[in-house]
C-alpha cells in the first residue's frame with residue numbers, strides 16, 4: 605500500500621464521519637422541530653378548550669333553557685336544552 609492510498613483512505617474516513625455527523629445533526633433538528641410544533645399545537649388545543657368552556661358557561665347563563673330528555677343517549681341522567689344543546693348541569697357552567 606503506497607503513501608497516497610493510505611492518505612486517501614484516512615481522508616475518506618474523516619469525510620464520511622463529517623457527513624454522518626451533519627446528517628445526525630439535521631435529523632435531530634427535525635425531531636426537535638416536530639416536538640416544538642407538538643407543544644405549540646397542544647397549547648392551542650388547551651387554549652381552545654378553555655375558550656369553549658368560557659363560551660359554554662356564558663351560553664348556559666344566557667339561554668332561556670327548555671329542558672327535555674336526551675333521546676340520543678338512553679343512559680344519560682341529564683336533560684338537554686333543545687335550544688342551546690347543553691346538559692342540565694349548572695355546577696359545570698358556574
Ligand SMILES: [Zn+2]
Pocket residue numbers: 667668669670685686687688689690
Ligand atoms: Zn339552553
